[in-house]
Amino acid sequence: MANVDQKIKVRRINFGHENEENRHWFRNNPIMTHFLNSLHTVFPDGERLFMRSVKYFDKEIKNPELKERVKAFIGQEMQHGMQHERFLQALDKMGLDGTKFEEWYAKNAYVSKEDKLSAERILLTPLRWLFGDKAAEKLSLSATAALEHYTATLGEIVLKGEDYYLTGMPENLKQLFLWHAAEEVEHKSVAFDVFVDVAGGNYLERQVGFAFASFFLAYYIGLGWGYYLAKDKEINWAKLPADLMESLPIFGTLLKDAILGGVQYLKPGFHPDQMDNDHLAQALFSRYEAEFSQKSA
Ligand SMILES: [Fe+2]
């Protein structure tokens, strides 16, 4: 069970980033910009999965503190999804059809009323048949806990390396990513605690969820990245080698740090609170307190 001294807070903020007009808004570099556009597109439905999978076990939570943390976790994820989704308006106006890709991705990846063969349905249906709904929901929650480990790891990387990773980003988008990073660190143990303490998830089940989560996270981010690069008819091909040379060391460092952070999850006795990063999130909240209170919706 996590350290619950620090209460998780839901911060409702509008960054105004949906008005962005610069197509290559990050360092005038389409390779890095479209990677981040893919994150904006993939996050909201991923966060809806997190909310759904944790909510399923909510009625079984006996501990009032955990119940409160779950409520705040759901509130934060809802805000993250809404804020990233807002950016799709900007992408639509640029002719990049962000909403179209998001709709395809939602149907292709997640169970919904209209989907026929989504990745989630294909994975969970045999489990439902063989072991019942609860086993299927437990795997969803295991994947959520693993994805939450990735988002907390990425959050820590961004908060620690803000200058390296975010210099050159429009201020409102930078604040959006920093806010999301800090809140991911703040609620890093909620889904894990529900998975272990409430759903009774064991080490093997945790690793199965981690394997699926790792594969699908990379798969859909990669697809989104490729989609935006292909959609962008204003890429300057002559400048592309220089853009690539600028991107490679940054992606190399990001990948190395993400893998190093990710493998901690393989340790049998791992708990997210072992990651010493709460001070990074708290420092960000204090630093941006004035801006956040002004921007609160
Ligand atoms: Fe989030």
Ligand SMILES: [Fe+2]
């Ligand atoms: Fe999260």
